[in-house]
Structure formats: structure tokens, C-alpha cells
Amino acid sequence: MTCVRTPAELDAADPLAPHRDLFVGTESDLVYLDGNSLGRPLRVTAERLQRFVTEQWGGRLIRGWDEGWFELPTTLGDRVAEVCLGAAAGQTVVADSTTVMLYKLLRAAVGLRDDVRRTEVVLARDDFPTDRYVAASVAEECGLTLRWLEPADDPAQGVTVEQVEEALGDRTLVVLLSHVAYRSAWVADVEQITAAAHDAGALVLWDLSHSVGALPLHLDAWGVDLAVGCTYKYLDGGPGAPAFAHVAARHHERLTQPLTGWMGHADPFAMGPAYAPAPGVRRLVSGTPPVVGMLAVQDMLDLLAEVGMDAVRAKSTALTQYVVDRAAGLLPETRLASPRDPDRRGGHVTLTHPRMREVTAALWRADVLPDYRDPDGLRLGLSPLTTSFAEVEAGMQRVRAVLDHP
Ligand SMILES: Cc1ncc(COP(=O)(O)O)c(C=O)c1O
Known part of the structure; x- marks a missing residue:
């Protein structure tokens, strides 16, 4: 399939295009293709932060x-x-970083098991490093073993239901996977994998960092046990904005976590001699929550609620399809390392070429900001509410120019 409409025509026909003006920096010529690492701030967030300092923090103080x-x-x-x-x-x-929340929820999974013979964590060899590192620590701490799902030869292919089913057994404690793979954007089948894990008597812990705010999610309907995700990508919470952690209500009664701080206590200001967990999911909080880091997310959630996640996903798919189609004509020497099937593709597209490391460095010098992922991947992150088709076209033209004139 080739693009029949120009970027200008696509932008003109895009019902979400006017939202781009709501974000700081979109008036400049800079090409931003890394919103899946750090989303742009909303203009109203600048006002909210200012007001917070003068009115809430400055005015209300400890109250x-x-x-x-x-x-x-x-x-x-x-x-x-x-x-x-x-x-x-x-x-x-919402509290802590994704890494800390992963640790807490993996430990929670250990606490939730009915059978101590369940000692295996199923996870993907090419998943995001923090997930693998935390799982290794928890395994060492709790006497678990890691059961690795090996990547396919095709870099665009991610974890499949069949692969997970093969790894599941009566030793499986929990399946820990990313919904959208950070390199390829492969979308794992959360519903089917969750069902397969449950059939085997295991739990699931989904990392939603690359899907929250980009793809519609149905955690209750899918029966997800545990999930984490970060808020500084498609939720535009800003650098270091805290993560969210989700635990299905059916697990709350037996929910434990290892960082039992005073803010997750049933009665923090009693300052009592021993820890007693707050009811429900509140017990996942450990210490004082990062309030300032939670301000920007509120604005983005308001905007997402207004637009609706289905519309966001439709725009996201149109943007990634534009890159896939355009790369075939404009950058024929690159290889698509993301799924061609739009239903299996998340919010970014990775193109590989042996020179992508130096290409990325040259792009950054020219105010075109994509991401690079080893060994040879140019990762183009497309934020549905801030990225325009014209911006994508400008970025891809620049890649062409750098490949032609190193
Ligand atoms: C899949 C995934 N998990 C976790 C993280 C980050 O964890 P943290 O917020 O603790 O840095 C990222 C960051 O890019 C990620 O892509």
C-alpha cells in the first residue's frame, strides 16, 4: 500500500489535529518522535504548576x-x-517508579500463591531491562526460577499465546510481560495470555508502560491480576512522574508488599508500634507520595477522557501506518522491525539499518528527536495527540538526507 494523501491533507482531515496546539513546543519546527520516552507537557500544566506553588503549596502549606x-x-x-x-x-x-512498583507487585505475587511449589516466573528474554533485573532480584530473594521466553528470529515478532502456553505448568507462579514491546511495539494478546495463565493456576503481571494512554485497555474484562505502568510517556506526566500499580480487587484481602512504610498503614498518624496495612490497594503506598510529580498527569487524563481512547488509538494506528508505508518508498534500505499488522502494532515503529546509531546522533544535532535502540534500531515514537503527519514526514525526510550524506 502506498500513501495517496499528502501529510498536509492527512493533518487537515485529522479530527485530533487541533489538540496539538494544546502542548508546549508544538509551535516550533523541532521534530519530536520520542513521546513514548517522554511526552510533551500540556500548556495548562505550566499554569497548574505555577498555581500549585503559589496557591496550594505556598498558601495551604501543611494543610x-x-x-x-x-x-x-x-x-x-x-x-x-x-x-x-x-x-x-x-x-x-500512583506512587514510586515503575521499577519499584514491579518489585512490590512481584513480591505481592509470591505472597498470593496458594502452593509454595509454584516457583517459576515466566518472562521474555528481550523485555525491558528493569523488568528482567527486578525479576532476577526477586527470584534470588524468594528462591524462584526464571523461565525465559526466547525472541523469534524476526525482530518484529513478539511473545505469542502459544509460546506462553508452552512455558506454563504447575510450577508457574506468575507471567510477567510487557503489553507493548519497547523495541518492536509488538502488542501481546493480554486477554488470551491472561486466560492461559489462569488455566494453569498462575497469575499475570503486565507492564503497561508503552500502552497506557496509547491503546484502549480493559483490565477488568481481561481478568488481569496485577499491572504496572509509567506516566511520563503517553500520560505526559513529566520526567520522573510516578508509576501506577494495579491489583484486581479479588486479591486485596491477601495482598502484601515488602516496603511496609507508614503511608500504607491503616492509620498512619497513630504512629503505632507495628505495621497494619491500609485496606485495599492503598497498602501499596510506602512513603510520602511525590505530589508535584502527579500534577501534570491530571491534565493529560482530562484530555484523554475528552478525546476517548478509541479515537486516540485510531490516530496512533494512522500515524504508525504512515511510517510503515512511507519507509517502504523513502527508506528502502531500512528494515521494518515492527509488526505490519496494525492490530499487533503499538504506538511506535522501529526501522533498522547498520548505521542507525550515527543516523540518530545526526538527527538530534538537527533538532529531529527520535530514539535509538541497540543494536541498530531507529525508534519513531508517535504521540497521537501531539505528533502531526507533517512532523513525521519532516523527520523521515531528514533520515533520508542523513543516510544519503553521512
Ligand atoms: C516497559 C518499561 N518498563 C519500565 C520502564 C521504566 O521504569 P522506571 O519508570 O522505573 O524508570 C520503561 C521505561 O522506558 C519501560 O519502557
Whole structure:
């Protein structure tokens, strides 16, 4: 398939195009193709941060904790669940980093098992490093073993249901996988893999970092046990914005986690002699939550709620399809390392070529900002609400120019 419409025509026909102006920096000629690493800030967020300093922090001072900050991990968690996760309230918190939340939830999975003979964590050899590293630590700490799913020869191919089914057994404790693969953007079949894990008596822990805010999610309907994800990619929460952690309500009664701090206590200000967990998912909070880091996410959630996740996904798919089609004509020497099937492709596209490392460096010098992933992948992140077709075209033209004139 070739592109029959120009980028300008595609932008003119795009119902989400006007939202681009709501974001800081979109008026400049800089080409930003890394919103899946760090989303752009909304203009209203600049005002919110300013107001927060003068009115809430500066004006309310310590009273702010009673007036909303204390509850933010759960109120914001509920909002993430409502707008993006397809999950009922009371199952999601926002606090800590994704890495810390992964640790807590893997340890929670250990605490939830009925049978101590379940000692295997099923995970993918090419998953994001932090997931693999944390799993290795928890395995060492708790006497677990890691059962690796090996990558396919085709870099565009990710973890399949069949692959997971083969690895499952009566030793499986938990399946830990990314919904959207950070390199290829392969979309794993959350529903089928979750069902397969449950049939084998195991739990699932999904890393939603590359899907939340880009793809519609239905965690309740899919029966997901545990999930984490970050808020600084498609939720535009800013550098270091805290992660969310989700635990299905059916597990709350037996939910434990290893970092039992005072903020997850049933009565933090009793300052009692021993830890007693707060009811429900609140117990996942450990220490003082990063309130300032949670401000920007609120604005992006409002915008996503207004636009709707189906419309966001439709635009995301149109953008990635544009890259796939255009690369075939403009960059024929590159190889597509992302799925061709739009249903199996998340919000970014990776193109490989032996010179992509130096190409990326040259692009950055020219104010074209994609990402690079070893060994040879140019990763083009396309943020549905901020990326325009014209921007993508400009970026790809620049790749052509750098490949032609190193
Ligand atoms: C799949 C995945 N998990 C986790 C993380 C990051 O974890 P943290 O927020 O702790 O740095 C990333 C960051 O890019 C990621 O892509």
C-alpha cells in the first residue's frame, strides 16, 4: 500500500489535529518522535504548576495533606483506571517508579500463591531491562526460577499465546510481560495470555508502560491480576512522574508488599508500634507520595477522557501506518522491525539499518528527536495527540538526507 494523501491533507482531515496546539513546543519546527520516552507537557500544566506553588503549596502549606495530597495516590489511581485502564475504582495507586512498583507487585505475587511449589516466573528474554533485573532480584530473594521466553528470529515478532502456553505448568507462579514491546511495539494478546495463565493456576503481571494512554485497555474484562505502568510517556506526566500499580480487587484481602512504610498503614498518624496495612490497594503506598510529580498527569487524563481512547488509538494506528508505508518508498534500505499488522502494532515503529546509531546522533544535532535502540534500531515514537503527519514526514525526510550524506 502506498500513501495517496499528502501529510498536509492527512493533518487537515485529522479530527485530533487541533489538540496539538494544546502542548508546549508544538509551535516550533523541532521534530519530536520520542513521546513514548517522554511526552510533551500540556500548556495548562505550566499554569497548574505555577498555581500549585503559589496557591496550594505556598498558601495551604501543611494543610494540603488533609486537603487532597494524602489521598492523591488513590484518587489519581482511580482516574487512571477510569480513563485508561478499563478498571473499576479502588484497584489502582500512583506512587514510586515503575521499577519499584514491579518489585512490590512481584513480591505481592509470591505472597498470593496458594502452593509454595509454584516457583517459576515466566518472562521474555528481550523485555525491558528493569523488568528482567527486578525479576532476577526477586527470584534470588524468594528462591524462584526464571523461565525465559526466547525472541523469534524476526525482530518484529513478539511473545505469542502459544509460546506462553508452552512455558506454563504447575510450577508457574506468575507471567510477567510487557503489553507493548519497547523495541518492536509488538502488542501481546493480554486477554488470551491472561486466560492461559489462569488455566494453569498462575497469575499475570503486565507492564503497561508503552500502552497506557496509547491503546484502549480493559483490565477488568481481561481478568488481569496485577499491572504496572509509567506516566511520563503517553500520560505526559513529566520526567520522573510516578508509576501506577494495579491489583484486581479479588486479591486485596491477601495482598502484601515488602516496603511496609507508614503511608500504607491503616492509620498512619497513630504512629503505632507495628505495621497494619491500609485496606485495599492503598497498602501499596510506602512513603510520602511525590505530589508535584502527579500534577501534570491530571491534565493529560482530562484530555484523554475528552478525546476517548478509541479515537486516540485510531490516530496512533494512522500515524504508525504512515511510517510503515512511507519507509517502504523513502527508506528502502531500512528494515521494518515492527509488526505490519496494525492490530499487533503499538504506538511506535522501529526501522533498522547498520548505521542507525550515527543516523540518530545526526538527527538530534538537527533538532529531529527520535530514539535509538541497540543494536541498530531507529525508534519513531508517535504521540497521537501531539505528533502531526507533517512532523513525521519532516523527520523521515531528514533520515533520508542523513543516510544519503553521512
Ligand atoms: C516497559 C518499561 N518498563 C519500565 C520502564 C521504566 O521504569 P522506571 O519508570 O522505573 O524508570 C520503561 C521505561 O522506558 C519501560 O519502557
